Amino acid sequence: MPTPRPGVPVRGSTTGRPIMAAMDLFGRRWALRILWELRAGPLGARALLARCEGLSSSVLYQRLRELTSSGLITPSPDGYELTRLGTTLGQALRPLDEWAVTWAREQQQDGEDPGEA
Amino acid sequence: MPTPRPGVPVRGSTTGRPIMAAMDLFGRRWALRILWELRAGPLGARALLARCEGLSSSVLYQRLRELTSSGLITPSPDGYELTRLGTTLGQALRPLDEWAVTWAREQQQDGEDPGEA
DNA sequence: CCCCTCGTTTCGGAAACAGAAACACCACGG
DNA sequence: CCGTGGTGTTTCTGTTTCCGAAACGAGGGG
Numbered sequence: 341m342p343t344p345r346p347g348v349p350v351r352g353s354t355t356g357r358p359i360m361a362a363m364d365l366f367g368r369r370w371a372l373r374i375l376w377e378l379r380a381g382p383l384g385a386r387a388l389l390a391r392c393e394g395l396s397s398s399v400l401y402q403r404l405r406e407l408t409s410s411g412l413i414t415p416s417p418d419g420y421e422l423t424r425l426g427t428t429l430g431q432a433l434r435p436l437d438e439w440a441v442t443w444a445r446e447q448q449q450d451g452e453d454p455g456e457a
Numbered sequence: 458m459p460t461p462r463p464g465v466p467v468r469g470s471t472t473g474r475p476i477m478a479a480m481d482l483f484g485r486r487w488a489l490r491i492l493w494e495l496r497a498g499p500l501g502a503r504a505l506l507a508r509c510e511g512l513s514s515s516v517l518y519q520r521l522r523e524l525t526s527s528g529l530i531t532p533s534p535d536g537y538e539l540t541r542l543g544t545t546l547g548q549a550l551r552p553l554d555e556w557a558v559t560w561a562r563e564q565q566q567d568g569e570d571p572g573e574a
Numbered sequence: 575c576c577c578c579t580c581g582t583t584t585c586g587g588a589a590a591c592a593g594a595a596a597c598a599c600c601a602c603g604g
Numbered sequence: 605c606c607g608t609g610g611t612g613t614t615t616c617t618g619t620t621t622c623c624g625a626a627a628c629g630a631g632g633g634g
Contacts, residue, residue: 341620341621346557346560346561346564347561347565353510358554358557358558358560358561359493359554359557359558361557361560361561362553362554362556362557362560363489363493366483366484367486367488367489367490368484368486369621369622370484370622371484372480372484373477373480373484376476376480384580384581385580385582386579386580386581394468394623395623396622396623396624396625397581397583398582398583398585398622399622399623401581401582401583402621402622410560411560411564419581425559425563428556428559429553429556431552432552432553432556433552433553435550435551436479436546436550436553437475437476438549439479439546440463440475440478440479442545443463443475443527443542443546444464444475444478446528446542447464447527447528485590486590486591486621487591502611502613503610503611503612511592512592513592513594514594514613514614515593515613515614515615515616516590516591518612518613519591536612575634576633576634577632577633577634578632578633578634579631579632579633580629580630580631580632581629581630581631582627582628582629582630583626583627583629584625584626585624585625586623586625587622587623587624588621588624589620589622589623590619590621591618591619591620591621592617592618592619592620593617593618594615594616594617595614595615595616595617596613596615596616597613597614597615598612598613598614599610599612599613600609600611600612601608601609601610601611602608603606603607603608604605604606604607604608
């Protein structure tokens with residue numbers, strides 16, 4: 341499983357369109373979350389593990405390699421930190437954060453638990 | 458694996474903070490992509506399968522159930538379509554699309570393939 | 575020296591996923 | 605009437621991904 345990178349065919353799309361590569365990369369478990377946790381500043385591996393309850397070290401390091409290879413994060417003396425590109429991604433993700441808040445409000449109003457028991 | 462919903466503890470976070478629920482939901486394979494494909498209008502299940510090369514029907518229906526249960530999509534005479542909430546998500550995802558384009562440019566410039574061989 | 579913390583890798587079992595096959599359903603044409 | 609082909613959906617089997625714990629080496633302080 342190659343690291344998704346724009347311009348290169350990725351899982352689910354032979355075109356390599358940037359958004360497809362992004363969705364392949366971010367559709368891997370914990371990828372978005374790791375970037376999210378690095379927003380505020382550099383964190384070490386064990387610190388990331390502590391913040392992401394349920395994340396296993398094996399997957400963490402796999403993601404760290406992928407995100408590094410994708411140019412979103414970089415090792416630093418203080419652990420891992422976002423690159424300039426990773427920082428702009430953090431900003432691009434902010435609307436998603438705001439949307440999630442709206443989502444929460446809507447779910448409380450209509451259909452409290454309307455689905456699988 | 459319960460469908461992530463804001464306000465409910467999800468994988469990786471006992472707080473149920475909206476953004477965490479969102480990241481749990483979207484960190485599942487094809488979830489973002491399915492929403493993306495529904496942006497332009499309703500699509501049937503087999504049409505979705507055709508557009509997402511590599512997506513298996515079993516996972517598709519699992520995602521369709523999850524996204525429906527989360528209030529992002531709804532069955533319609535024409536297949537599945539975004540709810541109002543799902544549509545706003547599509548808009549919240551647009552910065553991500555633009556970011557991906559920037560990402561593609563940067564990757565072409567520096568470090569063409571600087572990682573795993 | 576010992577102990578504790580960190581970063582990282584390894585490994586066995588569990589969960590998620592891919593892919594093909596199958597079923598039910600409905601419209602169409604022989 | 606019976607096939608043919610198009611949907612939507614489920615089930616099954618093998619592979620991939622992931623979890624979780626354990627382990628390793630390196631470095632710092634008692």
